[in-house]
Amino acid sequence: MGRFSDRVRGAGSAENAAHGMSPLEGGKFAAVLSAIALAISGYSLWETSLKQADVRIFVPPVVQYSAPYQNSNFEMIAVPVTMTNEGARTATILSMQLAVTDPRTQVTKHFYAADFGRWTMERTRTGAYEPFAPVSLAGRSSRTESVLFYTRGDGEKPAQLIEALGPYNFELTFDVAETKDKPTVKFDRSLLYYDARAFNERTLPMYSADWQSSSNAKAD
Incomplete structure (x- = not known):
């Protein structure tokens, strides 16, 4: 019974650790998406409004x-x-x-x-x-x-x-x-x-x- 309880506690700890990492990883992913969207927006602004006459x-x-x-x-x-x-x-x-x-x-x-x-x-x-x-x-x-x-x-x-x-x-x-x-x-x-x-x-x-x-x- 003790060994089973240890395995349960270990599995729970791993799951909690995984859940603990998710917000951090999600934040990084969101930041990357935001940076890409900003770059696309900036390029669009340059092409449609700011690009010098050519x-x-x-x-x-x-x-x-x-x-x-x-x-x-x-x-x-x-x-x-x-x-x-x-x-x-x-x-x-x-x-x-x-x-x-x-x-x-x-x-x-x-x-x-x-x-x-x-x-x-x-x-x-x-x-x-x-x-x-x-x-x-x-x-x-x-x-x-x-x-x-x-x-x-x-x-x-x-x-x-x-x-x-x-x-x-x-x-x-x-x-x-x-x-x-x-x-x-x-x-x-x-x-x-x-x-x-x-x-x-x-x-x-x-x-x-x-x-x-x-x-x-x-x-x-």
């Missing part, structure tokens, strides 16, 4: 070119641009600059974003364009525009940069109000044929060699 630029395989005026250094380049803001905060694109280089001569000419729209000589005569204005991109939003870039002043040389057949190097840069970073995309487009008579009514296309769009977006 502008991505996408340019399609074809851009358009025109040099409609004789005895002038004016050239027009139409670049369809898709702009996305991968951040949570608003991004305001104050201006866009385009630099074009002829790799045969290493001469670079600079252009500024002047208008939105599809360029034709008739629309130019009537002023049927929407003037460029700063673009506001809410967090997690996008916008697509055909941006018309014009020669940046009379001092830009040569008078006509794009005339020889072959590739040209483009560098498109955005000024964004909310960040010191300047989103930039570099790409090449080639002039496959040239006929100045086309400028009376339309533009000349310039093509990507691989028929792929260009972007500053980092590969995942």
